[in-house]
Amino acid sequence: MNTENYLSLIWEGCLRNERKYQELFYKLLAPKMMAVCMRYAKDRDEAQDILQEGFVKLFKNLHNYRGEGSLEGWIRIMVHSAISRYRKAKTMVLVDDFGEDSNMQAGTSRNGNTLEAEDILALIQELPETYRAVFNMYAIEGYSHQEIGETLGMSELLSRTTLCRARGILKRKLQEMEHRELCCMAV
Secondary structure, X not given: OOHHHHHHHHHHHHHOOOHHHHHHHHHHHHHHHHHHHHHHOOOHHHHHHHHXXXXXXXXXXXXXXXXXXXXXXXHHHHHHHHHHHHHHOOOXXXXXXXXXXXXXXXXXXXXXXXXXXXXXHHHHHHOOHHHHHHHHHHHHOOOOHHHHHHHHOOOXXXXXXXXXXXXXXXXXXXXXXXXXXXXXXXX
């Protein structure tokens, strides 16, 4: 059986609401979708919650899929789940609330001056919730500031300002990380 027939079989089983096919579908897409959720979440537990909420939405809406494009396009559901979670807990955090004494979880990179993806993800996860959402939506998902504003209930100008501040925080954290690496190498 080729891959296309296999996916079609799984898809048909999911449409019939059969658990074993839903589990197979989950196992196929969960790793990629978890990576999306991790970008929006502050930690792995929150990402798991977003992933679960997203799959519940996905399975409830499978009948709406018309077979156009890639099924992985449904990953947008995970983004929307993360945004919904953000809206529910919406609290605006000012840059002053993200103090200098904030502990960085990533530590130093393992390849000298080369950052690994998990280091960058850890830095993004440290951003205050609003900054993290705007940064991800703009820099990674490709939303415009107008779309971000409409989605998150803020002005386009506030979206731009929030992105600028998020970038500033990330830049400062990267510089601190680089400084620590240089100090460790000098010892």
